[in-house]
Each structure stands twice: as structure tokens, then as C-alpha cells.
Amino acid sequence: RELDRAVDAARRAFPAWRARSFADRAALVKQLSQKLREHQKDLAELLTREQGKPLAQSVAEIDRGAAQSDGMVGIEIAVEVIADDNDKHIELRYRPLGVVGIITPWNAPVNLALGPLVSALYTGNTVILKPSPYTPLTTLKVGELLNEVFPAGVVNVLAGGDDLGAAMTAHRGIDKISFTGSVATGKKVLASAAATLKRVTLELGGNDPAIVLEDVDAKAVAKKIFFASFVNSGQVCMAIKGIYGHEGIYEDLCDALVEEARKAKVGNGLDPGTELGPVQNKMQYDKVVGIIKDTKKAGAKFLAGGEIPTGPGYFLPPTLVTDIADDSRLVQEEQFGPIVPILKFSDVEDALRRANDTRYGLSGSVWTKDLSRGAEVAARLEVGTAWVNQHRTTSAFVPFGGAKESGLGRQYSALGLKSYMEPEVVSIAKR
Numbered sequence: 001r002e003l004d005r006a007v008d009a010a011r012r013a014f015p016a017w018r019a020r021s022f023a024d025r026a027a028l029v030k031q032l033s034q035k036l037r038e039h040q041k042d043l044a045e046l047l048t049r050e051q052g053k054p055l056a057q058s059v060a061e062i063d064r065g066a067a068q069s070d071g072m073v074g075i076e077i078a079v080e081v082i083a084d085d086n087d088k089h090i091e092l093r094y095r096p097l098g099v100v101g102i103i104t105p106w107n108a109p110v111n112l113a114l115g116p117l118v119s120a121l122y123t124g125n126t127v128i129l130k131p132s133p134y135t136p137l138t139t140l141k142v143g144e145l146l147n148e149v150f151p152a153g154v155v156n157v158l159a160g161g162d163d164l165g166a167a168m169t170a171h172r173g174i175d176k177i178s179f180t181g182s183v184a185t186g187k188k189v190l191a192s193a194a195a196t197l198k199r200v201t202l203e204l205g206g207n208d209p210a211i212v213l214e215d216v217d218a219k220a221v222a223k224k225i226f227f228a229s230f231v232n233s234g235q236v237c238m239a240i241k242g243i244y245g246h247e248g249i250y251e252d253l254c255d256a257l258v259e260e261a262r263k264a265k266v267g268n269g270l271d272p273g274t275e276l277g278p279v280q281n282k283m284q285y286d287k288v289v290g291i292i293k294d295t296k297k298a299g300a301k302f303l304a305g306g307e308i309p310t311g312p313g314y315f316l317p318p319t320l321v322t323d324i325a326d327d328s329r330l331v332q333e334e335q336f337g338p339i340v341p342i343l344k345f346s347d348v349e350d351a352l353r354r355a356n357d358t359r360y361g362l363s364g365s366v367w368t369k370d371l372s373r374g375a376e377v378a379a380r381l382e383v384g385t386a387w388v389n390q391h392r393t394t395s396a397f398v399p400f401g402g403a404k405e406s407g408l409g410r411q412y413s414a415l416g417l418k419s420y421m422e423p424e425v426v427s428i429a430k431r
Contacts, residue, residue, distance in 0.1 A: 003128070003164065006156035007173035010099040010126035013153030018096050025122050026073035028149050033066040035145045047110060047138045048269040052277035052314075053232050055269055065114040068412070071396025072115075073122045075414050077421070089428040094421035096124030097199060098175035101168040102247035103189070105181045106132035107235040107281050107336075109139050115411045116178035116201065116420075121154070123420040128174065129157045130164055132181075134281045167195050177421065180237075183334075183360075183405050190408070201409035201419055203237065204402055205334040206362025208238045209355035210391060211377065213348065213368040214248035215224065221367050221389075222256030228365070228391035230264065230318045233276045234338040235284070238363040238385070240390055242331060243342045244351045251345045254303055254322060257342065261318040278314040279337055285314035286339030291330055292319065292323040295339070300324040301413040305339070326354055334360065348377060355384045361403030384410070 017025075036043065044058035051058070060351045080092040082369035100120040104113045109131055120127050131139035136159035143157030158164060165185075169177050169192035176199040186204040210225055212218075229240040245253040269277040271392050279285040289308055296306070300356050305319030319339040324330060330341050345351040355364060364381040366388050368374040384402045387393060399410035412418045 001167075001269075002158055003167050003171065004173075005097060006128050006158055007171060009153035010128060010156055010183075011173055013095075013151060014098055014126045017121075017126055017151065019093065019153050020124070022073075022122065024076065025261075029069055029073045029118055029122055030143060031149045032385070033069045035149065036062055036066040036069075036142070039141075039145065041136055043110070043141060045270070046141060047135075048277075050137045051106065051270050052280050054274045054277055055272070057232065058269070061108055061111045062269075065111045068394075068396045069114050069118040072118050072417065074414065075397065075417060077414060077417055078124065082425075087430055089430065091426045093424050094095055094123075094418055094426055096219070097367065097420060097422055099173060100125045100127050100178060100420060101171070101174040102127060103165050103168065103179045103181070104129070104139065104158075105133050106134035107232060107237070109135040110142060112180045112203075112362065113139055113142070114396050116180075117155070119411065119417050119420050120176075121150070123174070123417055125420055127155045127212050129155065129170060130168060131157070131159060133159070133161045140399045150388075165189075166192060169198070170195065172196055174198065176421075178411075179203070181205075186407070190271055199419070201411065202407040202412060203400075204362070204405065204407040205336070206237050206239075206359060206383075206402065206406050207241045207332070207334050207358045207360035208362055208383070208391075209242050209244055209364045209381070210243045210250065211348070211366045211381075212246060212253055212265060212366070213354060213370075213374070213377070214246040214368065215369045216249060216367050218245075218249045218252035219256045219407070222260055224391070225255055225367070226260035226264075226318075229340045230261075230276060230338055231392070233279055233316070233318075234308045234340070235280060235336055236392065240340065240391055241334060242355070242363070243340060244345050244352075244355060245342055246348075247344050247346045250342075254320070254342055255322055258304045261320055264318050266315055266317055276318060276338065279316060280314070282314065284336060285316070288316060288335060288339060288406060291333070291335050291337070292316075292339055294329050295321055295324065296325065298328055300328070300330075300341075303342070326357070352380050353375065356380075357403045362406035363387070363391070398419065 305317035401410035
């Protein structure tokens with residue numbers, strides 16, 4: 001089997017790769033980043049052709065992946081001295097785990113592969129990388145570039161279906177799984193990995209709220225909120241999934257968001273004027289269409305969109321909904337598509353209660369002119385990342401991951417890098 005061969009190659013390559021210094025491994029990652037930039041145009045076009053997102057966003061994804069990679073290999077993982085006195089010297093060291101299996105999704109296949117890939121490689125692990133069967137091509141192309149940079153066996157890219165992912169999570173030769181995808185599949189990954197006590201990082205779905213307070217200029221924030229909701233046609237784990245608007249600015253906010261929805265051009269991602277591409281695959285398209293139909297049956301008010309176009313392609317217009325119950329499917333589930341509810345509140349305590357009343361906890365945001373109040377409200381969101389006056393902002397130096405059922409562990413930052421390593425105490429008796 002190809003997986004067994006890949007694992008064998010990764011295990012053979014591990015001792016020599018582990019023995020290299022952080023600086024040596026960082027230098028090779030930077031070579032990869034440079035190759036990504038050199039091949040950016042071709043990679044981006046391939047990404048748009050297989051994923052559907054607008055070409056400018058594919059270009060940005062390649063660029064962001066390269067920049068994040070360079071940032072991560074600038075982070076030092078130092079030996080930590082816990083105690084040093086006349087009797088003892090105790091250190092906390094970090095060593096690589098071995099072979100890391102990485103399973104990535106179809107919504108941002110390059111960027112969501114590079115985060116765990118670079119984390120694993122920089123910290124001295126070897127890798128088996130499996131892209132989504134919906135979007136394997138750009139990752140396989142990146143695999144060709146990886147082979148030009150890294151020694152044989154250090155990185156192995158295998159394309160396949162769900163059965164390959166299941167085989168990876170159960171494989172005794174793989175020491176850690178990094179999975180990005182749905183909550184349902186994440187739970188299966190965790191259950192399978194338990195048999196061998198694999199280390200696991202899970203970056204799962206979200207139902208991410210944006211709370212818009214009464215002091216904002218609705219028109220001024222609408223463009224940012226709209227983009228954070230509908231970028232990649234809503235197919236982003238940390239995209240805004242529900243907008244909570246204070247009653248004092250609610251009507252103005254609705255009007256401003258509707259104006260943004262009417263301006264947004266939906267179409268072929270290779271068309272320079274396109275801002276929103278299609279839903280990526282039929283499974284997700286059918287789910288989103290089902291949510292639209294259920295929302296109509298519930299009697300909700302559609303301010304924009306809601307039509308299901310005829311013709312080829314999984315195209316759906318950006319859809320904004322009001323007058324919908326908190327227990328509705330649209331509010332409770334992660335829609336992962338271009339339909340977002342706008343919910344009214346009169347009291348921030350009520351908004352927080354409703355925003356936190358979910359099994360998800362990936363991210364959220366608060367929008368206000370009062371930054372200190374915004375920070376206080378944001379800190380009460382039960383999420384892994386809470387933003388003020390922004391959404392979807394991440395960095396190589398800032399940990400990212402979910403609370404509740406939105407995941408386990410963190411990517412990026414020293415915290416994320418250490419999750420690809422085994423902490424080991426070295427305790428020395430001086431006398």
C-alpha cells in the first residue's frame with residue numbers, strides 16, 4: 001500500500017531530519033516559501049480552477065501561506081530552566097514526535113496545509129500530507145516543489161478518499177494527526193487516534209458570532225463585516241456565521257449589509273470582476289440549499305439573495321436573513337455557505353448569552369468605538385479567538401484554535417509549534 005510505503009520512507013528519513021538544527025530546517029522552509037512565490041501565478045490559477053474562489057483570493061492564499069511559513073520558522077523553541085540551585089538543575093526540553101499525518105480540507109487547501117506542514121517540519125518531524133479528495137491538485141503541485149527542497153522521505157503527499165484518512169489515523173507508524181475539517185469527522189479522527197494514543201490537533205468548524213454594539217457607524221463597518229461573512233462564499237471555518245446587531249443601529253446595519261450584497265458579483269473565479277465564486281462541491285451545495293429551503297419554510301425574512309439559480313455550477317447569491325428564531329437550523333448549525341442571519345438584540349448580556357449558546361467555539365468579534373468595552377465583551381465570548389473591530393485576522397505568532405467542539409490544541413505560535421513536540425524533563429542532581 002502507498003500509505004505503508006510513505007510511512008516507511010518518513011520513518012527512515014526521521015533520524016537524519018531530527019538531527020538537523022532548527023536553523024537548517026528553517027532555511028529549507030524559506031526555500032519552499034520562495035518557490036511558492038516564484039510559482040504563485042500558476043498555483044493560484046490551479047487553485048481557482050479546482051476550488052472555485054476568485055483568482056485574487058487564490059493569489060492571496062499562496063502569498064499568505066508563504067508569509068506564515070516564514071514567520072513560524074522565526075519562532076525560537078528554547079530549553080526552559082525550571083529550577084537551578086545548589087542541589088539540582090531541571091530543564092524542560094522539547095523533542096520531535098516522529099511522523100506527523102496531516103489531513104486538510106477543500107476550502108483553503110494550500111494555506112491550511114502549510115500551517116501544520118511547516119510546524120511539523122520546523123520542529124524536526126517528517127510528514128504524510130493528505131489533501132481533500134475535492135481539491136487534491138494544488139497540494140500535489142506543492143508536493144513537487146517540496147520534493148525539490150527537502151530530502152527524500154521527509155515530506156510525502158498522498159491523495160485519496162476518506163478511507164485513506166481513516167487508515168492514517170489508525171496507522172501505528174504515525175505519531176500525530178493534524179486534522180482540519182468538520183466537527184463530525186474530527187470526532188472520528190479523535191476516536192481512531194485513541195487506539196494508539198496519537199497526539200492530535202483538531203481545527204474544526206465554527207458558528208462564529210459578530211456582535212455589533214450601538215455606538216458604531218453601521219455603514220462604516222458593513223463592508224468589513226460583509227467580507228468576513230461571505231469571503232470564499234462563506235466557506236471559511238472562522239467566517240462570521242451570525243451577525244448580532246443592537247436595536248439602535250439594527251435597521252441601518254441591515255440596509256448597509258444589503259447594499260454590499262447587491263454590489264457583490266458572483267461568478268467564475270477566473271473572471272477578474274468576480275468577488276464570490278461557487279460553493280465548492282455538490283455535498284456542501286446541497287446542504288446550503290437545504291438550509292435556505294428550511295429557512296424559507298420557517299417564515300424568515302430574506303433581505304438579499306435566497307434564490308437558487310438554475311444553470312450549471314453551484315452558484316448561490318450572498319443571502320441575508322432576518323426575523324429568524326434562535327433555535328432554527330441556520331442559527332444553530334455551521335452553514336459554511338453564503339447565507340447569514342442578522343439577529344437583533346437590545347442588551348449586550350442577552351447578545352452574549354445567545355452568541356455563546358452553541359456547541360461551537362472557534363472565534364467571534366465585537367464591533368464598537370469603545371475599545372476597552374469591546375475588549376471586555378470580546379473576552380466573554382466562549383471562543384478560541386475573539387477580535388475587536390476585525391475578524392479573520394491571524395498571524396504566525398498568535399495561537400489559533402477552537403474552544404468547545406471547535407477543536408483541540410492550537411496552530412501557529414510557540415504554543416502551536418510545541419504541540420508537534422514531546423515535552424521532556426531533564427533533571428540533574430548536583431550532589
